[in-house]
Amino acid sequence: xxxxxxxxxxxxxxxxxxxxxxxxxxxxxxxxxxxxxxxxxxxxxxxxxxxxxxxxxxxxxxxxxxxxxxxxxxxxxxxxxxxxxxxxxxxxxxxxxxxxxxxxxxxxxxxxxxxxxxxxxxxxxxxxxxxxxxxxxxxxxxxxxxxxxxxxxxxxxxxxxxxxxxxxxxxxxxxxxxxxxxxxxxxxxxxxxxxxxxxxxxxxxxxxxxxxxxxxxxxxxxxxxxxxxxxxxxxxxxxxxxxxxxxxxxxxxxxxxxxxxxxxxxxxxxxxxxxxxxxxxxxxxxxxxxxxxxxxxxxxxxxxxxxxxxxxxxxxxxxxxxxxxxxxxxxxxxxxxxxxxxxxxxxxxxxxxxxxxxxxxxxxxxxxxxxxxxxxxxxxxxxxxxxxxxxxxxxxxxxxxxxxxxxxxxxxxxxxxxxxxxxxxxxxxxxxxxxxxxxxxxx
Amino acid sequence: xxxxxxxxxxxxxxxxxxxxxxxxxxxxxxxxxxxxxxxxxxxxxxxxxxxxxxxxxxxxxxxxxxxxxxxxxxxxxxxxxxxxxxxxxxxxxxxxxxxxxxxxxxxxxxxxxxxxxxxxxxxxxxxxxxxxxxxxxxxxxxxxxxxxxxxxxxxxxxxxxxxxxxxxxxxxxxxxxxxxxxxxxxxxxxxxxxxxxxxxxxxxxxxxxxxxxxxxxxxxxxxxxxxxxxxxxxxxxxxxxxxxxxxxxxxxxxxxxxxxxxxxxxxxxxxxxxxxxxxxxxxxxxxxxxxxxxxxxxxxxxxxxxxxxxxxxxxxxxxxxxxxxxxxxxxxxxxxxxxxxxxxxxxxxxxxxxxxxx
Numbered sequence: 001x002x003x004x005x006x007x008x009x010x011x012x013x014x015x016x017x018x019x020x021x022x023x024x025x026x027x028x029x030x031x032x033x034x035x036x037x038x039x040x041x042x043x044x045x046x047x048x049x050x051x052x053x054x055x056x057x058x059x060x061x062x063x064x065x066x067x068x069x070x071x072x073x074x075x076x077x078x079x080x081x082x083x084x085x086x087x088x089x090x091x092x093x094x095x096x097x098x099x100x101x102x103x104x105x106x107x108x109x110x111x112x113x114x115x116x117x118x119x120x121x122x123x124x125x126x127x128x129x130x131x132x133x134x135x136x137x138x139x140x141x142x143x144x145x146x147x148x149x150x151x152x153x154x155x156x157x158x159x160x161x162x163x164x165x166x167x168x169x170x171x172x173x174x175x176x177x178x179x180x181x182x183x184x185x186x187x188x189x190x191x192x193x194x195x196x197x198x199x200x201x202x203x204x205x206x207x208x209x210x211x212x213x214x215x216x217x218x219x220x221x222x223x224x225x226x227x228x229x230x231x232x233x234x235x236x237x238x239x240x241x242x243x244x245x246x247x248x249x250x251x252x253x254x255x256x257x258x259x260x261x262x263x264x265x266x267x268x269x270x271x272x273x274x275x276x277x278x279x280x281x282x283x284x285x286x287x288x289x290x291x292x293x294x295x296x297x298x299x300x301x302x303x304x305x306x307x308x309x310x311x312x313x314x315x316x317x318x319x320x321x322x323x324x325x326x327x328x329x330x331x332x333x334x335x336x337x338x339x340x341x342x343x344x345x346x347x348x349x350x351x352x353x354x355x356x357x358x359x360x361x362x363x364x365x366x367x368x369x370x371x372x373x374x375x376x377x378x379x380x381x382x383x384x385x386x387x388x389x390x391x392x393x394x395x396x397x398x399x400x401x402x403x404x405x406x407x408x409x410x411x412x413x414x415x416x417x418x419x420x421x422x423x424x425x426x427x428x429x430x431x432x433x434x435x436x437x438x439x440x441x442x443x
Numbered sequence: 444x445x446x447x448x449x450x451x452x453x454x455x456x457x458x459x460x461x462x463x464x465x466x467x468x469x470x471x472x473x474x475x476x477x478x479x480x481x482x483x484x485x486x487x488x489x490x491x492x493x494x495x496x497x498x499x500x501x502x503x504x505x506x507x508x509x510x511x512x513x514x515x516x517x518x519x520x521x522x523x524x525x526x527x528x529x530x531x532x533x534x535x536x537x538x539x540x541x542x543x544x545x546x547x548x549x550x551x552x553x554x555x556x557x558x559x560x561x562x563x564x565x566x567x568x569x570x571x572x573x574x575x576x577x578x579x580x581x582x583x584x585x586x587x588x589x590x591x592x593x594x595x596x597x598x599x600x601x602x603x604x605x606x607x608x609x610x611x612x613x614x615x616x617x618x619x620x621x622x623x624x625x626x627x628x629x630x631x632x633x634x635x636x637x638x639x640x641x642x643x644x645x646x647x648x649x650x651x652x653x654x655x656x657x658x659x660x661x662x663x664x665x666x667x668x669x670x671x672x673x674x675x676x677x678x679x680x681x682x683x684x685x686x687x688x689x690x691x692x693x694x695x696x697x698x699x700x701x702x703x704x705x706x707x708x709x710x711x712x713x714x715x716x717x718x719x720x721x722x723x724x725x726x727x728x729x730x731x732x733x734x735x736x737x738x739x740x741x742x743x744x745x746x747x748x749x750x751x752x753x754x755x756x757x758x759x760x761x762x763x764x765x766x767x768x769x770x771x772x773x774x775x776x777x778x779x780x781x782x783x784x785x786x787x788x789x790x791x792x793x794x795x796x797x798x799x800x801x
Contacts, residue, residue, distance in 0.1 A: 036757065036758075038756075038757070038758030038761070039758055039761045039762060039765075047758075050758075075757075076756065076757040076758075077757055078757040078758055078760065078761040080761065083699060083702070083703070083705070083706055084498065084699070084706075087494070087698075087699060087700075088494040088498075088742065091489065091490045091493045091494040092490055092494065094489065094490075095488070095489065095490065106603070106703070107605075107703045107705060107706070110603060110605050110607065110701040110703070111699050111700035111701040111702075113701075114607070114608075114610075114620060114621035114700065114701075115621045115700065117621070118621040118622050119621075130602075130603050131602065132602065182592055183592065183604065183703060183704065183705055184603050184604030184605050184703050184704075187592075187604050188602055188603070188604070191602065210589075210592075211705055211708070212585075212708070212709065308756060308758075417602075421602045424601075424602075425601070425607075428539065428599055428601070428607065428609070429607055429609050429610075430542075430609065431610060
């Protein structure tokens with residue numbers, strides 16, 4: 001047989017053998033798939049998050065032998081931030097009975113929302129996805145703590161008001177620019193902006209950036225230069241953030257007055273050079289590696305070469321810690337599920353209850369080795385988001401430093417919108433199933 | 444030897460004009476259809492049905508749509524994803540305005556909306572062709588995607604800015620929405636794709652298809668033969684967009700389940716164009732080959748390390764997949780610039796003369 005024939009035979013053999021080998025999986029383990037994106041246009045943001053999520057759960061396996069004595073099976077599935085690939089990931093993990101999925105993309109979250117109740121797999125979309133899914137009575141299987149994009153917007157407004165030396169009445173007559181990704185994520189605050197600008201008397205200037213021109217924002221910033229807004233608010237992701245910082249520096253926009261939602265990373269700010277100092281973002285957890293738990297991650301995972309982080313100083317960066325926070329929610333939900341259900345090897349149904357009964361207070365943070373890492377998280381049957389406070393952090397040229405206290409959202413403004421939106425979703429997707437899952441007493 | 448038409452005599456014009464004049468082809472097709480309609484639903488698991496076969500069929504339908512335009516009529520288009528989006532949004536609007544009408548009716552009707560939009564954006568083709576037309580259709584792509592983002596009426600003012608698929612049934616069985624099983628969705632998609640492929644095959648073998656090919660090969664000569672260019676080109680745009688529109692509606696309703704405007708971005712247009720080029724311009728079966736190579740091959744490669752028991756990081760596998768698929772695309776284009784369909788033809792010819800090749 002010639003080489004060519006051998007090649008054909010090999011190809012045929014591999015194709016035939018593909019479906020034959022089922023994934024080896026132990027019965028007494030908990031399967032936690034992680035949807036990550038280390039490739040594609042958003043890899044810059046996706047990689048540190050993936051590292052943080054993966055390393056925390058690996059550390060639990062290495063240090064404690066899993067959660068409650070049950071090993072976690074952690075598997076990454078690469079989505080590339082692409083909805084189609086994300087759904088493919090979902091279908092490929094579904095037969096292995098995952099206890100929850102974290103889509104890490106609003107586009108992937110949306111199709112999973114109706115599926116969650118049917119497949120009995122809870123969806124944890126941490127501070128992204130469908131804001132209305134905060135309503136536990138309509139979306140029993142979807143969770144999006146610790147805050148929605150609407151909450152975030154009102155928190156930024158409150159901070160701006162505080163900078164002006166007072167309450168929200170100080171916003172009157174101010175010009176506030178809003179530069180955002182012209183997709184569902186960035187457009188979500190628009191109805192809120194419309195109603196709030198009338199109510200509070202500020203003038204909103206909108207600068208949409210199409211997804212295709214994320215790296216070319218010169219026309220938007222030309223308009224910013226002309227309009228001279230008093231403050232700028234940024235809702236971006238991936239290359240949009242770094243480009244916005246660079247353009248703001250080029251435009252000589254005062255960076256102290258440029259405030260973003262919680263997604264920019266260190267690299268996004270660093271790209272703007274020294275002049276980017278003063279750039280601010282929202283955040284709800286600490287940065288840095290000075291926590292006993294993160295030291296454990298260093299010791300058990302990074303030092304043993306079980307992590308994919310490119311260098312050790314990446315541990316503790318904003319988005320790495322964001323991933324750690326996400327995995328902490330996963331782990332705590334599983335732990336709570338073990339407690340409320342009495343099972344060691346929990347199922348998706350148990351973890352859904354675990355998420356509803358989730359209660360991480362200061363004492364628990366200390367116990368985990370994450371004292372003062374983030375604010376308490378307590379979810380209930382009706383409230384799957386919590387609308388927790390966030391704070392402002394400032395880029396000082398080297399790292400982000402917390403510069404404000406925890407700011408509460410304007411719940412009175414956000415709540416009616418959420419209520420109306422959740423109801424509209426259920427109506428438009430009629431027949432939307434009624435919640436049949438009973439509430440636990442604790443929540 | 445395996446593939447000889449010797450002894451198969453045609454005794455009527457109808458028999459001679461059949462789509463599959465050779466008996467072996469008919470048997471082969473019957474076997475493929477049998478496997479597709481019976482074998483795969485019986486033995487395939489959910490992943491194979493929902494993540495491999497349904498997307499493959501839908502992408503193949505979109506590729507057929509583009510192939511009618513680019514492969515048969517010679518009009519290069521980069522607006523395919525836009526036209527698919529028109530179909531998807533039309534089906535969504537129709538289904539939410541008239542929920543009592545069966546969703547399949549609306550999916551097929553949505554094709555007419557896409558056809559109308561496609562014909563409008565096809566108007567420049569009367570004056571320009573080649574790369575210039577590609578740029579003109581690129582404008583359609585950007586304009587349509589802009590509409591999907593900005594025109595909130597299209598997505599019923601959803602705060603999420605996306606279209607969500609309501610649950611709909613056919614004969615009491617859920618075919619869209621979360622409770623629709625992959626088997627049902629697969630069979631619905633398969634039926635639509637098979638029927639539409641048959642129609643496409645009839646179109647391209649008939650008067651319309653021949654006039655498209657005449658225009659493709661030399662438009663001046665076609666004009667001299669009495670083919671009126673503008674109606675023929677617009678018809679090509681309309682029919683092509685009809686297929687793309689139905690594919691787009693199927694994509695949202697039976698595959699994704701919810702879609703942001705980003706689902707219909709320029710990447711999808713390029714992917715479909717690659718499928719058409721690699722599969723074979725001007726070949727319906729090539730559209731299926733192209734869709735298989737671009738959609739199924741990466742999935743197979745991604746599953747390979749697991750199947751062999753190797754533990755490679757998900758991202759590394761993804762990079763490897765990109766490299767291997769890219770290399771294969773170049774390999775196939777170098778070995779056979781006319782696409783996989785031509786390889787298929789060569790293969791058939793070889794089977795015909797085996798075991799005495801000359």
